[in-house]
Structures are given as structure tokens and as C-alpha cells.
Amino acid sequence: MALVGTLSILVLGRVARRMFGSTALGCVAAFLLAFEGSHFVMSRTGILDIIVMFFALCAFAALLVDRDRSREVLAQKVGALGRGEWPRGGGPWLGWRPWRWVAGISLGLCMGTKWSGLFFLAAFGLMTVWWDLGARRTAGVRHWARGGLLTDGPFAAVQLVVTAVVVYTMSWTGWFLSDTGYHRHWDRFNPGQGVQWLPSVLRNWLKYHQDAYTFNTTLHTPHPYQSNPWSWLLQTRPTSFYYESPTQGVDGCTVAQCSQAVNPIGTISVWWVGILALVVVLWWWLVRRDWRAGAIAAGMIGGYLPWFVYQDRTIYTFYAVAFEPWVVLAVTFLIGLWVGRRAPDPARWRLRVYVVGGYLLLTLALFAFFHPVYVADTIPYDHWHWRMWFPSWI
Secondary structure (H helix, E strand, O other), X not given: OHHHHHHHHHHXXXXXXXXXXXXXXXXXXXXXXXXXXXXXXXXXXXXXXXHHHXXXXXXXXXXXXXXXXXXXXXXXXXXXXXXXXXXXOOOOOOOOOHHHHHHHHHHHHHHHHOOOHHHHHHHHHHHHHHHHHHHHHHOOOOOHHHHHHHHHHHHHHHHHHHHXXXXXXHOOHHHHHOOOOOOXXXXXXXXXXXXXXXXXXXXXXXXXXXXXXXXXXXXXXXOOOOOOXXXXXXXXXXXXXXXXXXXXXOOOOOOOEEEEEEOOOOOHHHHHHHHHHHHHHHHHHHOOOOHHHHHHHHHHHHHOHHHHOOOOOOOOHHHHHHOHHHHHHHHHHHHHHHHOOOOOOHHHHHHXXXXXXXXXXXXXXXXXXXXHHHOOOOEEHHHHHXXXXXXXXX
16 A cells, blocks of 8 residues: 555656646645645555545546647647648547556556446546547637547547446456355356346346445445545544554553554645635636646546535545545645746745745644654654544544
């Protein structure tokens, strides 16, 4: 998991650099993710949500590369036309687009980890087709909608949807080869049940999916640390993973009572500023039509929005790690807008840079302050209680 967390930081830095055209902003995004508490704890915990996040982020990165390269191909083909000649019909075919195949594989692995990856597939699939429509329209293609939907659309469906389904199916190889897997021979004990026209192995596989779906959509067992998706961005109810209270002389405790805790409390300077940043992102997407804001919104739509359908289910705040990179990208987008280019007034520009530097130092300081409850350090009980800022954190 530590490797997954580290790779996520590196990938996000590259994504931000490509999206915003700034190495500095790429470093800012990587810094914010590296010193974000919930991501740090999940990088040290054997829970699947950070793997969902990693493969979704890889797919997003691949689609960004595909966007840039496909636009280069389109520009070259349109530029090769004669003076006054416009692209005919729906415009030219843009080639095999290998990075979109990479995205399809990544999304298949994401779905194979948890079914919530299906929502990323839907959001990113619509996003990449929307980008193709915009590219053809910008290039002056007369029938750009037809080209984007009929030329690019079906190929995108094969590259993303079909590829993801194939990879997802391959992720079940161990079950198919097993003779003792759950429901592997369900049909033997339930003759006449299930979809009869399917081969027995696929009938059993479908039954497994039906049972898994029923369980995951009807899980309403109360849990003291369950939370509602409305609270995730506010980090009002983090999930306590571990707590022990050793006494003096036990596990290095030097006072009457100590605490050891693992609690993925999000670094609030990231999450709380992220709420403001997401509002700005929505404005720049819906009103200013900035494609970068739209891309960030796609990540939030795929990773966050679907959970509101299941808010009556037993769910937890740590699920938010799956869409956390797009919260960080939103904050980075906001920082980029705030700092802007070097203005005619260099004093004002430097002041804004100093403000951003102070914000990053605050993030680092908060991470350092909460670090003992991220890694189960033995600390005096009072020191643990200092870090529980709200009753809902206990």
C-alpha cells in the first residue's frame, strides 16, 4: 500500500503539471497529497479504496495524454489541407490512440478492485468523448458532432468500455480456475435456478455478482463510525482504525495513561479549502467553460456523487480517498488562479506567492501535529485529546 500511495503522489504531480502547464503547480499538488492525513493512513492500511483511487488516477492521466496527442494529430491533418479547404464530413480519423487503451486497462483494474470503479468509467468515458467533440469543433470540422459521436464515440467505447470489461473479467481468473471458490458450483445445488441458457460457469458467476450486489446495496447494520457523504468533505466523522490505552510502563508509556491511535483524520487545510475550490471549479466549468475545471468535475462526479444514492447504506469517510486527487487538483486550480502569471505589479504577485507558501507550511504543520495519531505513537492521553478537536472525531 505504501508503494501505491507513493506512486499516486508522483502520478498526481505529473497530472497537475500537464493540466496547468506549470511545474510549480505540479509540485504543489504532489505536496498536498503527500502531506494529507487520510491518504497517508490509507497508504499504510490494507483497504481497497486507495487502490481504486490509484487506478482511476492512472486512467485520468492516460486520458489527459490522449487528449493532447489526439489534438496534435487533428491539427496536423487539418493543417495539411489546402488554403480555404475545410475538413469534410465529420473530420479525419485520429488513429489508434494507445493512451486511451491504457485508460481502458486501468479502469478495468479499478472495477476489478471495487465495483465503484464503474462510476469512474462512466464519467471518464463521457469526458473523453466531450473532449473529442470540442477538438473537432475548434478545428473547424463542419459536422463536428457527427464526427465526435460516430467516428470517435464507437472507438472510444471499444477502447474504454469493452477493454475495461475484458480486464475486469480477467481479474476473476483465479475464481474461474478454482474448484472451491464461493458459488463456483452453485448450479449443482440449485438445479433449474438462474439464467438457464448460460453455461454453468457463467451462471454461477452471475449468481455471485447478484449476491454481492444485494449485500452491498442493502447493508444497513449500524456502526459507530459510519458517516454520510455530506460530511466527507468536512471530515466531521473520520473512521477510527485502532485505539489502545496503555498504562505507565507498557509500550513506552511514561505517564499514568497513554493513547495509541490510528485515525485517518484528513488534513483540514486541504479538505476545507477544497470545498471552496470545488465551488470555484463548478463556476469555471459551467460558466467559464474551462476544460480543466470540467476534468476535475468529472473525477468528483465519478468518485463522489454516486455515494449519495447509497447514503442510507453503512459507509465510511475513508471512502473519500478514492476521489481525493480531484479535491487536491481543485485546490491546485484555485492556487493557480490566485497566483496567476507574474503581474505588472510584482509586489502583489510576490505577496500572493508568500500566501501560498504559508498555506503549504500550514498543511505541513497540521500533518506533523496529527502524525502521532496516524501511526499509533504512544503519547500521553492528554496529547491525544488535544488532537481530537471535535467530539465527532472521538
